[in-house]
Amino acid sequence: TRSTRPQRMLKAVQKNATRGDPLSVISAIDRFCRHSEWAMNVGDEKGTILDSVVSEVNPAMALELGTYCGYSTVRIARLLPPGARLVTLEFNGDYAAIARQVIEWAGLEDMVQLVEGASGDWIPRMKEHFGVKTFDFIFLDHWKDRYLPDIKLLEECGLLRKGTVVLADNVICPGTPDYLEYIRNSPSYESNYFRSHLEYTKAEDGLEKSVYVG
Numbered sequence: 001t002r003s004t005r006p007q008r009m010l011k012a013v014q015k016n017a018t019r020g021d022p023l024s025v026i027s028a029i030d031r032f033c034r035h036s037e038w039a040m041n042v043g044d045e046k047g048t049i050l051d052s053v054v055s056e057v058n059p060a061m062a063l064e065l066g067t068y069c070g071y072s073t074v075r076i077a078r079l080l081p082p083g084a085r086l087v088t089l090e091f092n093g094d095y096a097a098i099a100r101q102v103i104e105w106a107g108l109e110d111m112v113q114l115v116e117g118a119s120g121d122w123i124p125r126m127k128e129h130f131g132v133k134t135f136d137f138i139f140l141d142h143w144k145d146r147y148l149p150d151i152k153l154l155e156e157c158g159l160l161r162k163g164t165v166v167l168a169d170n171v172i173c174p175g176t177p178d179y180l181e182y183i184r185n186s187p188s189y190e191s192n193y194f195r196s197h198l199e200y201t202k203a204e205d206g207l208e209k210s211v212y213v214g
């Protein structure tokens with residue numbers, strides 16, 4: 001049977017990227033998505049904004065919701081300080097299987113814990129299962145209608161601390177209107193919108209950066 005797009009993306013990484021070189025993995029995926037087949041990675045333009053926020057936070061404990069093929073996982077993990085950890089959640093088993101191999105090709109498997117399952121099930125188990133106290137940085141890139149319930153769940157589970165930075169992808173396209181309305185009006189967050197474009201296109205999209213103030 002015909003291969004899937006994530007499988008073809010992985011082949012492009014194995015063909016064009018150097019093992020243990022995260023930057024070559026990132027550019028191999030960006031080349032594949034620009035010149036072969038579009039895919040829903042955060043991409044190079046929004047990726048640069050992601051990089052600058054991760055570098056500024058320098059998180060010891062980071063969370064990503066929505067791994068997909070591991071592109072943003074690699075972008076984040078490569079910037080983490082020694083001993084830091086990134087937990088990334090993916091609902092779709094096929095995506096998770098590809099992401100595991102992309103993360104390994106980049107040589108970042110030691111800093112990344114990839115978990116398969118639903119965010120609603122796993123967030124309440126973060127503390128006891130992963131020994132997480134609070135997250136320093138959170139990247140939201142999963143189902144767009146899960147951003148709002150999941151940020152509320154993260155609050156309720158005490159997984160945010162004063163200064164936790166939450167960065168949300170796709171707040172314009174596909175869009176997360178209920179999340180934006182909540183986070184921009186909540187006294188518990190200071191938010192800024194970083195205008196950009198939908199990965200590999202000219203359509204408008206952007207990232208919303210919100211700092212939890214408690």
Ligand SMILES: O=C(CSCCNC(=O)c1cc(-c2ccc(F)cc2)cc(O)c1O)c1ccc(O)c(O)c1
Nearest residue numbers: 040041042066091092141142143144169170173174
């Ligand atoms: O796809 C999912 C949900 S997780 C992916 C969330 N991400 C997106 O949906 C997403 C979408 C777009 C985008 C797509 C089409 C456009 F025309 C424009 C924009 C861009 C992004 O940057 C995104 O992050 C899933 C899960 C479990 C399953 O079993 C399953 O079959 C599917």
Ligand SMILES: [Mg+2]
Nearest residue numbers: 042141169170
């Ligand atoms: Mg996205």
